[in-house]
Amino acid sequence: MERSEVRGLYLLAAFLACAYAMPFVVGAWTGTVRLDERWLGNLATVVIGGIMQGGVYAMFAVGLTLIFGVMRIINAAHGEMVMMGAYLTWVCFFYLGVDPLVALVLTLPVAFLFGVAVQKLLLNAVVGAPELTGLLITFGLGLTMIYAVELIFTTDFRTIPYAPGTVRLTNTIAVGQNRVISFVMAVVISTGVYLFLKLNRLGKAIRATALNAEVAMVCGIDVRRVYLVTTGLAAALAVAGGALVSIQFGFNPETGVLYTLQAFAIIILGGRGHYLGALIGGLMLAVLENLVSLMVPNGTAMVELAAYGLMIFVLLIRPGGLMGVKEG
Amino acid sequence: MDGCSFVVPRGKISGLIGPNGSGKTTTFNLLTGLLEPDGGQVIYNGENLAGLKPYQIFRKGVTRTFQVTRIFREMTVLENMLSVTGLGVPERVARQRAEELIAFVNLGHLRSEYGGRLSYGQQKLLEFVRALMTDPDLILLDEPAAGVNRTLLQHLLDHMHRLQEQGKTIVIVEHDMNVIMNHCERIFVMDYGVKIAEGPPAEIQRDERVVEAYFGRRR
Incomplete structure (x- = not known):
């Protein structure tokens, strides 16, 4: 490692320490930090809750990072695919009476095919074009999806009542059952995708294409097919993410925008196109958000400020993201 | 590339040389499908490869470095x-x-x-x-000697000859004239996208046009 790189890492560590200390400092200043048992219980609860939430966010952010890594396309409709997942789950739950987790068996293949169609009809036309072209075309796709869903389901907020109980770890630490279930599912799915990329033939081809599409081509990899599978997989991850957030939070056709931003922040933080980076980015972001909302007065309004502030400063110190490699 | 035509002998090691920017790597890109020719043909085993995708050409037994x-x-x-x-x-x-x-x-x-x-x-x-994973029949090596020390180069060349003995066809692009003159049976010389000479090493070394392309016109 070069000296400047080592210095950069120290700087990053110092900055991250400050970032995570900030809510505590503000909390101490305004008196929301009380070192009694109940408060410590709350602290543990939000940290655990953050990790659980982060796991789910990270899982669908991986979809975004895959598309970017393989095709250099920034999918601005990723959050809308998450939203679509929430609605698909909702339809399965209320109209077909299918358990939201069992519904994945139905929704994931649909999502995969949707991804394949998007690739064939839209993205194939813009692979290799300047990044803005892909961004614009997916932005258009996102808007179309929002209005299509609005047309069918109106703008009303929907919720899926599912596993409303809480899991009590100690007297003071409790986590919602639905969160635990979502987190476990997210871990299972993320691990599955990771193993697929690491061990499976096609998975390796996806990684190879992401590393260097031209070389992949002369290694006999059918890059077009890799593109199809990648977008299908990314859509499936987004829809799975949608299913897992739908049993925790309310949603309407426009919530997708928030998830797009969230996923962006996560992959930029973690390192564009980097699988593990996305996972780490997801956890870091969600934990910080939860700390802020616990300790900073009027915290819920400050959550996004903290999240995007973190992203911007990490980028300033390390332009490639946490796990990113130097460009070129 | 303009009106450039050559036939690579099967089961032999051939060399493709020429000054910088003469179109050697472009030739390889055309042969392997990374570039699509806007005219002309690439005949391999009696089949035209022009316009095929890189992975298709690869699967027919053509690989490169x-x-x-x-x-x-x-x-x-x-x-x-x-x-x-x-x-x-x-x-x-x-x-x-x-x-x-x-x-x-x-x-x-x-x-x-x-x-x-x-x-x-x-x-x-x-x-x-x-590049050998598919057990290819035609192997294109782009500057195998560049940045490689002598010992390693000798290794590479030995491997190359062993492959040739197995009946493989090899084409190398190379600036190291020792490699070209001592290991290739047939040499093609390119300049500005056209073939200016072709023949066995001894002939190429004496060829006026080749000397001119490399060193400029003698006064």
């Missing part, structure tokens, strides 16, 4: 080998072939090392054997 080594730096040596697809053999057989090939160039002990951590010479060897 690159001028600047292009391995997957974030994959291990073995993963680099196994990233080659379309072999039409089960995973177990592919794995065995990969192991044999990396042993063939003495990289066996590095099989789990990341590509980016190999020395440049080792990366070159890795790229070379990766």
Whole structure:
């Protein structure tokens, strides 16, 4: 490692320490930090809750990072695919009476095919074009999806009542059952995708294409097919993410925008196109958000400020993201 | 490339030379489908390859290496080998072939090392054997000698001759004239995208046009 790189890492560590200390400092200043048992219980609860939430966010952010890594396309409709997942789950739950987790068996293949169609009809036309072209075309796709869903389901907020109980770890630490279930599912799915990329033939081809599409081509990899599978997989991850957030939070056709931003922040933080980076980015972001909302007065309004502030400063110190490699 | 035509002899080692920018790498790109010719044909085993996708050409038995080594730096040596697809053999057989090939160039002990951590010479060897994963018939090597020390180069050349003895056809682009003159049976010389000479090494060395292309017109 070069000296400047080592210095950069120290700087990053110092900055991250400050970032995570900030809510505590503000909390101490305004008196929301009380070192009694109940408060410590709350602290543990939000940290655990953050990790659980982060796991789910990270899982669908991986979809975004895959598309970017393989095709250099920034999918601005990723959050809308998450939203679509929430609605698909909702339809399965209320109209077909299918358990939201069992519904994945139905929704994931649909999502995969949707991804394949998007690739064939839209993205194939813009692979290799300047990044803005892909961004614009997916932005258009996102808007179309929002209005299509609005047309069918109106703008009303929907919720899926599912596993409303809480899991009590100690007297003071409790986590919602639905969160635990979502987190476990997210871990299972993320691990599955990771193993697929690491061990499976096609998975390796996806990684190879992401590393260097031209070389992949002369290694006999059918890059077009890799593109199809990648977008299908990314859509499936987004829809799975949608299913897992739908049993925790309310949603309407426009919530997708928030998830797009969230996923962006996560992959930029973690390192564009980097699988593990996305996972780490997801956890870091969600934990910080939860700390802020616990300790900073009027915290819920400050959550996004903290999240995007973190992203911007990490980028300033390390332009490639946490796990990113130097460009070129 | 303009009106450039040549026939590579089967089962021989041929050389493609020419000054910088004369179109050697472009020729390789056209042969392997990375570039699509806007005219002309690439005939291989009696079949026109022009317009086929790179992976299709690859699966017909044409492979290449690159001028600047292009391995997957974030994959291990073995993963680099196994990233080659379309072999039409089960995973177990592919794995065995990969192991044999990396042993063939003495990289066996590095099989789990990341590509980016190999020395440049080792990366070159890795790229070379990766190109052999399909058991190709036509092997295109773009500057195999560049940036490689003498010992390693000798290794590479030995491997090359062993492949030729197995009946493979090899074409090399190279600036090192020793390599070209001592190891190639037929040489094609290009300049500004056209073929200016063709023949066995001894003939090429005396050719006026070749000398001119490399050193300029004699006054």
